[in-house]
Amino acid sequence: MTTEQIKYNDMSVKPSGMVDHLSDAQWAKVAPLLTQHMHYPPSEVISRRGDLLDHSLLLLDGLIARSVPSGQRARNTFVALQFPGEFVDLHAFPLKRLDHDVVTLADTRVAIVAHEPLRELLNGDVELARKLWLMTLVDASIHRHWVMRNSAMRALARVANFLSEFDARMSAAFGMERQSLPFSLRQTDIADATGLTSVHVSRTLRELREHGCCTVAGGKLLIHDRKELHKVGMFEAAYLYVPQSEMAP
Amino acid sequence: MTTEQIKYNDMSVKPSGMVDHLSDAQWAKVAPLLTQHMHYPPSEVISRRGDLLDHSLLLLDGLIARSVPSGQRARNTFVALQFPGEFVDLHAFPLKRLDHDVVTLADTRVAIVAHEPLRELLNGDVELARKLWLMTLVDASIHRHWVMRNSAMRALARVANFLSEFDARMSAAFGMERQSLPFSLRQTDIADATGLTSVHVSRTLRELREHGCCTVAGGKLLIHDRKELHKVGMFEAAYLYVPQSEMAP
DNA sequence: CGGACCTTTGAACCCCGTCAAGGAATGTGG
DNA sequence: CCACATTCCTTGACGGGGTTCAAAGGTCCG
Structure with a gap:
């Protein structure tokens, strides 16, 4: 693996994008969990289908695809794209087992959120838990749009x-x-x-x-x-x- | 609307299917919220895209499609199907606004869950909230499969x-x-x-x-x-x- | 300047859509 | 019980949007 591990201290500034669903106060609670960062080159497989994850990723910079083996095509099929400010695989927090690969499509930086401290944080903050739930539901809404787009256009x-x-x-x-x-x-x-x-x-x-x-x-x-x-x-x-x-x- | 409203008292028996992700104890907490039932004939539109919902539906019997206006086809496109024992639009609890129609495809019975009492129940039970979160994430996983199927097969x-x-x-x-x-x-x-x-x-x-x-x-x-x-x-x-x-x- | 990778273009093909007509199943009213 | 309507399913003929195969042209970088 050609990845590189870095430590950042300052996640005090809330990124734009999807995490902006969180209030500043909510972000202030999440940020301390994002101590560990990773950097990947393009076309790198970060996680694989079937993996059991004990952490999720927040995309800071770059681009990530969720990819599955393709039915009858030569290459793989992308079932989702993730942009900076979005969680990549937050669904792995309740679901654990991954049903797709996670692949970089650019020079990419992510922050790691371990599930264990996240669980403790969410146990004490129902509103925050609901916000994270909401963010995975926006992903689902986008999935539905992709179904329509690739089926009917x-x-x-x-x-x-x-x-x-x-x-x-x-x-x-x-x-x-x-x-x-x-x-x-x-x-x-x-x-x-x-x-x-x-x-x-x-x-x-x-x-x-x-x-x-x-x-x-x-x-x-x-x-x-x-x-x-x-x-x-x-x-x-x-x-x-x-x-x-x-x-x- | 040709719907018919009935009162059931006994939801003590947990249905098979998706809600089986809940333990018996968890089901015992949810069941009391399911006092109101509805019955619909086939091809009935229960909710419409854009609606703001203050309740969600548990499908007891029949079949339901989530349908969106089709890009360039004559008819609509189905982005999901729901089977007995599954929540139909639980995502409306955090998301509120619906991005698709909800349509029956058979003689269908549903139980109604009002969001307000559900919110109170989940505020006091983090584990149960996580289970409901999980069930919406299984929907998302199925969405992803539909993207692959309709794109690559x-x-x-x-x-x-x-x-x-x-x-x-x-x-x-x-x-x-x-x-x-x-x-x-x-x-x-x-x-x-x-x-x-x-x-x-x-x-x-x-x-x-x-x-x-x-x-x-x-x-x-x-x-x-x-x-x-x-x-x-x-x-x-x-x-x-x-x-x-x-x-x- | 050479090689790897990506993009572009052409030609032939085919899977699936479109259009059209007929058939089966079900329901309704007289 | 039959005439008739309605809805859905089936089949055929034809056409086209997109795939496949192949080769040439860019572009970037070592």
Whole structure:
């Protein structure tokens, strides 16, 4: 394993994104559990399907996919993506056994939360426990959207919707919308996430580019016309349950 | 609304299925909250996307789909199915706002759990709260499997896998495996759940029948060769997290 | 400058969708 | 008990969106 272990002391600043569902006071309780950090290069398998976990991960920076062996395709299938400020596998806290691999898709930093101290913390704070529950339920809502997207949308709309979601969740992580986003996914990764082949993803991205929606190139996602991208992808962000305090002017 | 309201007194017997994740003592605490029952005919919309719920449902008997407006298909898309002994929309307890419709697919009986008394119960019982959390996480695991199935499997395997899941979850609800199962889904429902057209579902079911796997007809699912059905559908039940006490000899 | 990896493009194919018509099952009213 | 409607299932013919196979072109980095 080519991982590297570092100690940070300062988690006092609450990251943007999903953890913003927590109040400042709640974050102040969770932060002390995040003493141990790890750093991984891209395409690294952090945990494997079937593993019994005694800890979960908070994604600080980078990008992570949850991946399962694919039914009848050559490569694996991505069943979820996690962005900075999101818990990667908090469901392992009640569930323990993992039903998917956890794989990095970029240079990635995570903070480790051991389940034992987390259990003690949550035993004494019902509200906080409910917030963490809620955050896993947002994951489930996103899963449901992925089922719809990969079952009922054509390639062009499917990829446009996927990129719209990427934009929205990345914006939540940044705390603002951007015209240019870091985009470490290869076209084969987009294929794994959308249930298409990388060949057809290539063709579809060209189409989106020629429509003037967006360009994926050089590790960047350039949004030319967000409104048009959303329209092509029939994108409505409600299912992401982005915290209120986010995205304020 | 053609629903009918009944009062039951006896919920002392714990149903089989998903709620079997609860211990008898835990069930004894939950049961008193289930005083109000409802009965619905098939194809009835119980709750709608966007609704703010102050209660959740425990499915006692029948079958329920969670349905979303479809991207580019004529009909809706099913993002989940719920079987007897499962909570239908427990995620609405922390999340409140529903992101999908709740629709009956059979003659259906449910018990209503108001969120307010549930909140008070869970405030005083951390272990029980964690069990309910776990049950929503099993839903999420099933969502992930649906993403894989509808993204990465061919029609024949996809339908075989779907029917295998139906068999497994129905078996959990009955507490035993059966050769013949009540099956109230129409072929258009199978299509909505698998992302195929009903025409192709018809062809696929014929193929499964001719392979000697199973027959769907007359409101019944007949399993001729469960092992072969699982093989064709590449079915492995781990993602269902069926409770241990279930399925014992 | 050479090699590994990713992207792009072309051509052929096929799985599944679409359209259309007929058939079976069930229910309803006269 | 039959005419008729309704709903669902089945089958055929055809077309197309996406896959597969193959090869060439970029790009990055050692």
